[in-house]
Amino acid sequence: MRLRSRWSATSQPLICAACFKALSDSAPILQLNDVRYRWPGRASFGLHVPDLTLARSETVLLLGESGSGKSTLLSLICGTITAGSGRVCVAGTDIAALSAGQRDRFRAEQIGLIFQQFNLLPFASVQDNILLPLKFAPERRKRLTDPNAEAKRLCQDLGLPEGVMSAKSGALSVGQQQRVAAARALIGMPPLIIADEPTSSLDAATQATFLELLFAQSRAHGTTLLMVSHDARLSSQFDRVIHMADIAKTMRDAA
Amino acid sequence: MIFRLAFGSLIARGLTVCMTILAIALSVALFLGVEKVRTGAKSSFADTISGTDLIVGARSGSVQLLLYSVFRIGNATNNLTWESYRDIAERPEVDWIVPISLGDSHRQFRVMGTTKAFFDRYKYRSGQSLAVRDGQIMDDLFDTVIGADVAATLGYSVGDPIVVAHGIASFTEHDDQPFRVSGILEKTGTPVDRTVIVSLEAIEAIHVDWQSGAKIPGQSTPADVLRNMELEPHAVTAALLGIKSRLQVFRLQRAINEYPEEPLLAILPGVALQELWQIVGIAETALVAVSAMVVVTALIGMMATIFSSLNERRREMAIFRAMGARPRVILGMLVLEAVLMAAVGAVLGLGLLYIGLLVGQPLIDSAFGLWLPIEPPTLREFWVLLGVVVAGAIVSLVPALRAYRMSLADGMMVRI
Numbered sequence: 001m002r003l004r005s006r007w008s009a010t011s012q013p014l015i016c017a018a019c020f021k022a023l024s025d026s027a028p029i030l031q032l033n034d035v036r037y038r039w040p041g042r043a044s045f046g047l048h049v050p051d052l053t054l055a056r057s058e059t060v061l062l063l064g065e066s067g068s069g070k071s072t073l074l075s076l077i078c079g080t081i082t083a084g085s086g087r088v089c090v091a092g093t094d095i096a097a098l099s100a101g102q103r104d105r106f107r108a109e110q111i112g113l114i115f116q117q118f119n120l121l122p123f124a125s126v127q128d129n130i131l132l133p134l135k136f137a138p139e140r141r142k143r144l145t146d147p148n149a150e151a152k153r154l155c156q157d158l159g160l161p162e163g164v165m166s167a168k169s170g171a172l173s174v175g176q177q178q179r180v181a182a183a184r185a186l187i188g189m190p191p192l193i194i195a196d197e198p199t200s201s202l203d204a205a206t207q208a209t210f211l212e213l214l215f216a217q218s219r220a221h222g223t224t225l226l227m228v229s230h231d232a233r234l235s236s237q238f239d240r241v242i243h244m245a246d247i248a249k250t251m252r253d254a255a
Numbered sequence: 256m257i258f259r260l261a262f263g264s265l266i267a268r269g270l271t272v273c274m275t276i277l278a279i280a281l282s283v284a285l286f287l288g289v290e291k292v293r294t295g296a297k298s299s300f301a302d303t304i305s306g307t308d309l310i311v312g313a314r315s316g317s318v319q320l321l322l323y324s325v326f327r328i329g330n331a332t333n334n335l336t337w338e339s340y341r342d343i344a345e346r347p348e349v350d351w352i353v354p355i356s357l358g359d360s361h362r363q364f365r366v367m368g369t370t371k372a373f374f375d376r377y378k379y380r381s382g383q384s385l386a387v388r389d390g391q392i393m394d395d396l397f398d399t400v401i402g403a404d405v406a407a408t409l410g411y412s413v414g415d416p417i418v419v420a421h422g423i424a425s426f427t428e429h430d431d432q433p434f435r436v437s438g439i440l441e442k443t444g445t446p447v448d449r450t451v452i453v454s455l456e457a458i459e460a461i462h463v464d465w466q467s468g469a470k471i472p473g474q475s476t477p478a479d480v481l482r483n484m485e486l487e488p489h490a491v492t493a494a495l496l497g498i499k500s501r502l503q504v505f506r507l508q509r510a511i512n513e514y515p516e517e518p519l520l521a522i523l524p525g526v527a528l529q530e531l532w533q534i535v536g537i538a539e540t541a542l543v544a545v546s547a548m549v550v551v552t553a554l555i556g557m558m559a560t561i562f563s564s565l566n567e568r569r570r571e572m573a574i575f576r577a578m579g580a581r582p583r584v585i586l587g588m589l590v591l592e593a594v595l596m597a598a599v600g601a602v603l604g605l606g607l608l609y610i611g612l613l614v615g616q617p618l619i620d621s622a623f624g625l626w627l628p629i630e631p632p633t634l635r636e637f638w639v640l641l642g643v644v645v646a647g648a649i650v651s652l653v654p655a656l657r658a659y660r661m662s663l664a665d666g667m668m669v670r671i
Contacts, residue, residue: 080576101581108579119574123267124260135256136579184578 027092029192029224030054030077035086037076047072049086049248056191059215059225061235064244070228073248074194077226078111079103091191108137112185112223114195114214118177120184122170126160127151129169130184140188147187154183157220158213175206179213186217193218195227199234211237261588264571265595268564275560276600282553283604283643287636288611289546293539295627299380300532303445304495304524306378308504311335311343311511312493314518318534321527324355324493326446327365330423331357334490339517343494346510348503351376354491356458360423364405366451368458368491374400376497379445380626389413390438396457396482398437402448406439413439417451419461421470429461431475444625456486496521550643554650557596561589561654565661572658582659589655590648597647601640605632 031053038046047069054060064070075081076088079095080103088095091110095103112133120129130151134141144150155164158179164172169180178198185193195214199207215237218225227238235241265272304325312320313333322328344352353376356368374385374392390413393400399417406412417434421427434453442448460481464474476484498504504523511521572585612629619625632640 078577104576104579104581113577115577117570119570119577121260121263121571121574123263128256128260128263131256132260132575133578136581136584 027056028053028089029056029058029091030226031087031089032076033087033089035076035083035088037072037081037083039072046084047076047248049073049076052242052247054192054224054226056224057219057222059218059237059239060227061238061241062226062228062244063230063232063235063241064228065230068244069248070244071196073244074196074228077192077194078107078113080107105136108133109139110190110192112187112190112193114178114181114185114193114198116197116200118174118181118201120169120177120180122168124169125166126155126169126172126180127165129180130154130187133184133190134188137188137190140190143188151183151187154186154217155180157217158183159209174201175210178202178206178210182210182214182217186221186223189221189223191222191224193223193225195225197229198227199229199231257584257588258591261591262595264568264588265592271560271564272596275557276596276603278553278556279597279600279643279647280603280607282549283601283640284607284611286546286550286639287604287608289542290636290639291608291612291627292625293542295625297532297539298628299444299625301525301528302380303528304377304379305382306376306497307495307524308498308501309496309508309511309521310493310524310527311496311519311521314512314520317520317522317527318531320493320520320522321524321531323357324495325524327357327367327450331492333518334492335494335519336490336517337488339514339519340491340494342514342516343496343511346507348498348500348507350497350499352497353377353495354455354488355493355495356455356488356490357492358423359419359421359429359458359461361405361417361419361451362409364402364408364449364451365423366419366453366458368453368455368488370455373452373495376495377447379443379447383443385443385447386441387438388441390436393437393452393454393457395435395437396454396460396486397432397434397478398454399434399457400438400440400452401436402440402450402452403442404448405451406436411436411439413437419451419453421465427470431464432461432478432481442621444620444623455488455491459486459488460484550646553600554597554643554646557593557600557647558650558653561593561651562657565654565658568658569661572661586652586655586659589658590651593647593651593655594644597644600647601643604643605636605640 032049033051035049036046062070062073072081076083077090079088079090079098082088082096090106093106095106098106121132124132127148131147134144134147141147152165160176160179160183164176164180169177172180178201181198185195198214199210202210211234214225217223227234232241310320310324312324313331313335315332319329319332323331340352340354343349351372353370353373355373357365359366371392377385379385387400388403390400401411401417411417413436415436417436419429419432419434421429434457440447463476463481463484464471498507508521508523511519575585575588576582609629612627616627616629619627
């Protein structure tokens with residue numbers, strides 16, 4: 001009911017009925033238990049996360065200093081690196097139990113990513129950039145009856161101008177590029193969005209607008225949002241704020 | 256979509272990609288061009304003489320007989336007596352016979368005595384006849400027809416006098432019996448271009464006052480007297496022979512080779528040319544090897560280009576990985592890119608070759624007498640093009656595997 005009421009705040013996503021059930025599951029979307037990781041060749045440095053849980057539809061701000069292991073934590077959650085010990089469960093699946101290929105597909109299906117530097121393909125059109133994750137996530141694509149129409153709808157909802165779909169993403173302004181990056185993360189309604197300092201390149205006004213739109217979209221889709229930032233001023237806008245220092249220790253400390 | 260994105264990435268790096276494709280195209284064009292020149296040279300070589308069924312000379316080796324009778328290289332070990340020549344000429348299988356007499360020279364060019372029938376019977380390049388560019392076939396005893404290279408090198412024109420030297424590299428000249436250029440032949444690309452042709456009787460005439468290879472002191476027969484003399488040769492160097500029916504070639508060849516009066520040799524020009532080509536084939540192999548090295552260099556250049564683009568494309572690959580692309584997709588994209596570049600380069604190279612042939616064919620023909628036919632690509636050329644594309648794919652595996660490892664190491668949080 002909560003999802004439906006939030007969707008009413010914006011236009012209806014083109015989602016098939018079978019997907020509602022999965023999205024309304026009450027199990028945590030992310031759970032890390034006693035996770036330990038050491039970078040290969042850097043035995044003196046590692047990360048230990050005793051416990052981290054994110055509920056579905058929750059918006060969480062992860063604050064941490066540079067070098068505190070934020071990127072390592074995100075890589076562990078995304079499954080591009082695997083923990084030495086402990087469990088990383090995304091949407092109820094222990095990603096360590098998946099093969100490398102299965103992890104790639106699982107990531108594409110379950111996680112939408114927004115980067116600090118947008119990381120759009122500059123030579124590709126806005127439409128191709130937004131639809132790119134669907135190429136590697138067939139289940140995510142199946143949730144949409146018309147991916148092109150959904151991409152267009154997301155662009156409209158994120159305040160991108162009419163006719164932007166065919167434009168080369170490299171030709172857009174910084175703020176527009178970040179919105180395209182958000183649309184790319186949101187398309188197909190992955191249950192978890194990870195945003196790695198997505199507003200650090202934006203000025204204050206654009207930053208506020210972007211966050212407002214991102215929140216509206218993620219809440220409309222019932223998506224969990226885990227956003228990494230240095231900026232503690234954003235704290236009030238999130239359901240929960242966690243500090244790297246509270247949830248994780250570098251292995252030097254942990255050893 | 257992935258193909259479209261890979262193509263878009265290529266277009267975005269247009270200049271570098273174009274340069275790489277151009278390098279491949281040029282090397283492919285060079286390789287195929289060398290192939291064309293090689294096959295053209297081979298067929299031109301094989302077409303040095305055509306329409307002649309047998310060449311007859313004193314018994315030696317078939318290649319040696321071919322070399323001195325057709326290519327004017329080296330000397331005959333012995334002559335063919337005029338009696339034997341007449342004997343052969345009178346055989347029923349013989350359709351026509353043309354004697355050639357070699358031995359003297361003019362500057363660095365060989366002088367060949369023959370009959371007027373030579374100009375009708377000697378064929379080259381699939382049956383083409385000799386044509387007179389300036390003047391006419393010799394009419395007088397002391398007329399000469401010179402090849403195109405002789406005229407071009409020595410700057411001769413019709414009416415110019417020519418003094419024939421006795422033997423090759425001899426300081427003794429038949430200066431008492433000068434010849435006059437009566438005609439200059441069109442360029443043929445054959446040894447005829449480098450030949451001074453006189454009548455068989457003229458060869459006899461200039462040697463009337465000679466004995467045992469030396470001029471008889473104080474003796475000089477006037478030209479008018481010589482013109483009225485019976486100048487039948489005692490011997491000729493070789494004879495070109497045409498047969499009424501091809502079925503009789505081997506029988507006549509055997510009969511000449513077993514001629515009881517003197518040891519003779521009859522050779523099939525085509526077979527002897529093939530034997531000779533095999534001898535010079537090492538140069539052909541070297542030529543192919545060098546052009547193959549050019550293609551290999553271009554492919555290594557493409558590998559270097561892909562390598563150097565890896566860093567600038569690191570973000571692109573990280574994006575694909577972040578979106579869920581498996582590392583093998585990254586690997587596949589780079590190999591696909593290389594295959595595309597190699598394929599476009601190969602096709603462009605083929606196009607350049609044909610443009611080059613269209614422009615260069617008449618120039619090469621007139622400059623070197625080498626006829627390069629413009630024909631559709633052969634199966635061998637198709638294999639070469641396919642080989643370039645496959646080699647491009649293989650070569651690209653080196654940077655592709657590096658990209659694969661890089662994409663694994665970078666994960667998806669790369670900030671470049």
